[in-house]
Amino acid sequence: MDPDLIRNFSIIAHIDHGKTTLSDRLLNLTGTISDRDMEAQLLDSMDLEKERGITIKAHPVTMYYNAKDGKRYELNLIDTPGHVDFAYEVSRSMSACEGALLIIDAAQGVEAQTVANLHLAMKQNLTIIPVINKIDLPHADLEQALVQLEDILAIPREEAIPASAKNGIGIEEILEAIVQRVPPPKPTGAPSTQALLFDSYYDTYRGVVTHVRVFNGALKAGSPVKLLHSGKNVEVKEVGSFNPKPYKRDELTAGETGYFTANIKSPLDIKVGDTLTDAKHPSPPLPGFQEIHPMVYSGIYPINTADYEHLKANLAKLQLNDAAFVYQQETSVALGFGFRCGFLGLLHLEIIQERLRREFEMDIIATYPSVVYQVTMTDGKVEEIDNPAHLPATNHIETIEEPMVKSFIICPNDYIGDMMALVAEKRGLLVHTETLDGSRVMLTCRIPLGEILIDFHDRIKSLTRGYGSMDYEHDGYEASDMVKLDMLVNGESVDAFSCIVHRSKAESRGRSLAAKLGEVIPRQQFQVAIQAAIGGKIVARETVRALRKDVTAKCYGGDITRKRKLLEKQKEGKKRMKSVGSVNIPQEAFVQVLKS
Amino acid sequence: MDTPVPSLYIHVPFCSHKCEYCAFYSELLKPEQVQRFVESLCGELKQLGPALQPRTIFFGGGTPSILSLHQWETILDCMHGMGWGQIPEWTVECNPATVSKEKAQLLKQGGVNRISMGVQSMDAHLLERLGRIHSREQVFRSFEILRGAGFENINLDLMFGIPGQDLKIWHDTLDTIHALNSEHLSAYEVIYEDDTPLFHQMKAGAFDVDEDLIESMYESLIDRSTAAGYHQYEVANFARNQTSQSPYDVPHWACQHNIHYWRAGDYHAAGPSSTEYVQGVRRQHVSNTSLYCDGVQSGGRGIVSEETLIPPVQQGEWAAFAMRMNQGLDFKLFEERFGHHPTQLWGEQMQSIQSRGLAVVEKDHFRPTPLGMRFADAVGSEFVYLQD
Ligand SMILES: Nc1nc2c(ncn2[C@@H]2O[C@H](COP(=O)(O)OP(=O)(O)O)[C@@H](O)[C@H]2O)c(=O)[nH]1
Ligand code: SF4
Ligand SMILES: [Mg+2]
Secondary structure: OOOHHHHEEEEOOOOOOOOHHHHHHHHHOOOOOOOOOOHHHHHHHHHHHHHOOOOOOOOOEEEEEEEEOOOOOEEEEEEOOOOOHHHHHHHHHHOOOEEEEEEEEEOOOOOOOHHHHHHHHHHOOOEEEEEEEEOOOOOOOHHHHHHHHHOOOOOOOHHHHHHHOOOEHEEEEEEEHHHHHHOOOOOOEEEEEEEEEEEEEOOOOOOOEEEEEEEEEEEOOOOOOEEOOOEEEEEEEEEEOOOOOOEEEEEEEEEEEEEEEOOOHHHHOOOHHHHHHHHOOOOOOOOOOOOOOOEEEEEEEEEEEHHHHHHHHHHHHHHOOOOOEEEEEEEEEEEEEEEEEEEEOHHHHHHHHHHHHHHHOOEEEEOOOEEEEEEEOOOOOEEEEEOOOHHOHHHHEEEEEEEEEEEEEEEEEHHHHHHHHHHHHHEEEEEEEEOOOEEEEEEEEEEEHHOOOOOHHHHHHHHHOOOOOEEEEEEEEEEEEEEEEEEOOOEEOOOHHOOOEEEHHHHEEEEEHHHHHHHHHOOOOEEEEEEEEEEEEEEEEEEEEEOOOOOOOOOOOHHHHHHHHHHHHHHHHHOEEEOOOOOOEEEHHHHHHHHO | OOOOOEEEEEEEEEEEEOOOOOOOOOOOOOOHHHHHHHHHHHHHHHHHHEEEEEEEEEEEEOOOHHHHHHHHHHHHHHHHHHOOOOEEEEEEEEEHHHHHHHHHHHHHHHOEEEEEEEEEEEOOOHHOOOOOOHHHHHHHHHHHHHHHHOOEEEEEEEEEEOOOOOOOHHHHHHHHHHHHHHOOEEEEOOOOOOHHHHHHHHHHHOOOHHHHHEEEEEHHHHHHHHHHOEEEEEOOEEOOOOOOOOOOOOOOOOHHHHHHOOOOOOOOEEOOOOOEOOOOEEEEEOOHHHHHHHHEEEEEEEEEEEEOOHHHHHHHHHHHOOOEEEOEEEEEHHHHHHOOHHHHHHHHHHHHHHHHEEEEEOOOOOEEEEHHHOOOHHHHHHHOOOOO
């Protein structure tokens, strides 16, 4: 196809502003899918995505549009994950495009995610087409949205297209704007084929299917190609596009987007951001490649130890479609055999855990999530630590650095005070305050990633009665006074409860963990001491008093069977307990403490 | 012919009022129903007669003492007719509100030689709280009547952990009861059985269960009863001894019928909801008086369920229940019955229990320590057999 007739674009939006609805409209209007086949929310396929209104994985879709200039254009919509956890993937998908539709809900206005995603798009030098969606709503405020567009995002209001994805208003204008404003793909001038790999998934029939954007040359079945960063040579088996179902094509030419398959066994062999080139006459790699590193780690253990193999198999299945998810076998004294799992962020972690629980119906315990610390040792070596158990002894540590984020919080004016207090509580620094309109502000702050892992987003939502929104981008590392907090049960450390925390918070966290453990550890025949310790120093203590009896009296002829069954149940229950020292801790206690 | 079964339990399923905590099967008294029950019971006893040679009989309920003089006469006649006049231990449960001089005399003359009276508490307020129909005064009066009728073996039942009961009230009940000088005491912790009014009140948060207090009550039960001359021979049972006896023996006035249960002895049962255990098979009667009567009148016994215990289950049950008694697990008796020495089956468990100070291995017994008696569930659960 003539590159001048190709447009590659993506859509960025805050959750619920209408990305999926608009995508479906575009597919419909270009005749890519007929009304009859139109299934609402076509692009989001997983249940979990639909439920949470986020896109984790989506195919690029190719559509053809007969524009008013009389020409027929190939438009490639490259959907991006809707969350910064997947920022690297978002930026790779964006680098396969020349333009982006920026959707703003006319009733809600600019939200935190709008800002974060727009930043990513601007870094990729994409042409931005602002769309003010949902103008059909009675409380839509087009004027306000336009003011915010200019004031906060610095985009001229004349560029905005008012639309209603739901009622089909403005769709044609959007398509025309894509054709007119988004620049056509330009060849890179390299001597041979160059294609960017921006995603992959596993298909039972085709094997690993990789999403590509061809920048230079062409890609067709039979071509011997090289993956520059992973160093692999493979032969292309099939190329094609999506409409949105995959269909085979003879070739993908410069500027086009689609997929290819080859004899690649595992999606792990495909690195997002890698460049594919001619095996015999290789071109240089396209810019911007990075290895993906998990930002958050957590241990995942089967509640029932017999489920270990089953869990392992299911983790492998999940990884087939999610190369950013990594796992490795580990053992915990308290929890037995399990896996150390690495995630891109908290949402990613939640999604994986939820899929294990729901789709795979697994009973799992997840340990307290940890970010990755950079630990400089006294001998000058630097180690990356993602598991408190591996933190070296204090006397070997020179400094510990923790990952930081730049966070955007948008909230009604009334809640500025609450937000500032929350940011301070989370050891954050307010960098910048901007007024959005008469009633809302945007706070930009720098916060340790470790602090926003647990309840930051929920706290914002509840403090602002749902009106606040938050998003973030990664922002380097910073030296910090981190310590390891250990929880001891009758003098023995329970590894599953250890964590790395800031010194200022260690004591209160120790106290609350000890209190919680005191509640969930059942009384035993002897006194149980629960202690929180930093280094060797005890900072909190709880005692579970000794039980003085366990017999529930009374047991005559008619009660014997019942009593025996009770004893059997007790024995059964003991099998599900973990013994730390001589203290029996029920699995449920781990679950309760770790989930809170 | 099989060896005759040496024990018999009879369930009388009537009460004049339902207690708040009660999960026993009983119905409110209806005269026609009672008459039909008495006839059916005699019918079932006649069926069982040939298989039985009772050394212990126990009438439980419900409230056996609620039956009229005339009804008791019918039952006693039926039993005498089967040659059961002189039974070494024959117990009838009584409610202090339903004991009369005439009834006491009738039972005594009929061969009953042990009375178990459900006192539960000596505190007027708590008796009301539990929905008991009797008063503190009636306990004294009934006890006197029973003694007057010649009963030399009387058990008094008590409860602790009752909502609203504090240590002072409990100590007062204990002291008052000890002063009566009965031969036997049983004391139970309140159990919140599903679907009893008390259970629902607890679930609804009407009161808190203070485990610490209940533990203290159990401790003072043991301390005070021991000081008053009682001897704990099972987690909930105390009896007077004879001076010559060793503390490890079963006390003289212990309840032989219950001991028989705990040693997994064979016993038959009659009456709705009752359970029997004969040659490794446990059977239960229907928990419905009309259905029970229908069953017996059509030539059956109204049995609704039957469970055959496989040997490892029998063995585990035996050991778990033995460990609730001060005598513990008797190696010889066990070996005679099952052909294995307990140490062969549970060597490791017994070591672990001993190392925790809950029991000691002796020459002929695995004997619980006083601590072990308090943790009889923890000990017992080591022995029960898990089937999959
Ligand atoms: N009234 C109105 N509702 C819309 C419009 N576009 C989308 N919606 C609704 O907004 C909600 C979120 O839309 P969706 O496309 O899933 O948003 P996404 O999270 O950005 O993909 C859905 O309930 C849509 O039906 C519109 O133009 N007008
Ligand atoms: S008297 Fe006994 S059987 Fe009757 S209701 Fe009260 S506790 Fe239950
Ligand atoms: Mg969506």
